[in-house]
Amino acid sequence: MQILKQLASMLCAQPAEVGPPFPRSTRSFGTQAIVICVMGLILGQAGCKKDAGIDSLETDANGYLCLKCGAKYYTERTVFMGPKCPQCSETALSQTVGYYCEKDQHLTIRASEGDRQGAVCEKCQARLINAMRSPREADYKAWGATKVKE
Numbered sequence: 001m002q003i004l005k006q007l008a009s010m011l012c013a014q015p016a017e018v019g020p021p022f023p024r025s026t027r028s029f030g031t032q033a034i035v036i037c038v039m040g041l042i043l044g045q046a047g048c049k050k051d052a053g054i055d056s057l058e059t060d061a062n063g064y065l066c067l068k069c070g071a072k073y074y075t076e077r078t079v080f081m082g083p084k085c086p087q088c089s090e091t092a093l094s095q096t097v098g099y100y101c102e103k104d105q106h107l108t109i110r111a112s113e114g115d116r117q118g119a120v121c122e123k124c125q126a127r128l129i130n131a132m133r134s135p136r137e138a139d140y141k142a143w144g145a146t147k148v149k150e
Contacts, residue, residue, distance in 0.1 A: 062079065063140050065111045066092050067092040068090040069085060069092075071086070071146075074137065074141075086148065094111040098134060100133045104124050107139050109135050109139065
């Protein structure tokens with residue numbers, strides 16, 4: 001019985017006054033708000049930069065090279081060609097990729113498959129390693145490709 005009385009008195013007793021869980025900061029509210037705003041601006045600016053890796057993958061055109069006759073074509077970004085070449089009617093059309101040479105700022109466009117040699121700059125003959133970049137419409141025009149509308 002005594003245990004029940006002790007339990008009842010513990011349950012009905014008023015709780016002791018509890019203070020804030022953390023001690024008050026010596027900084028004023030205005031200083032904290034300024035620090036938070038500055039940190040937000042710094043993080044916001046860091047998030048707005050365009051990543052070079054993502055930029056190298058974005059393109060406005062798709063390029064193709066016939067592995068039989070060497071014909072060069074490009075289409076708009078949303079249009080894709082099949083494997084049949086419009087010029088020689090062979091099923092040897094391959095999509096293209098670009099390799100950018102930092103030394104002479106030249107973009108070498110090649111078939112994405114069917115070449116065992118590896119990427120070599122057309123201007124300086126340097127081996128291009130980790131230099132893949134998606135060509136844009138202007139690059140395909142400079143390369144001598146013909147635009148195809150399908």
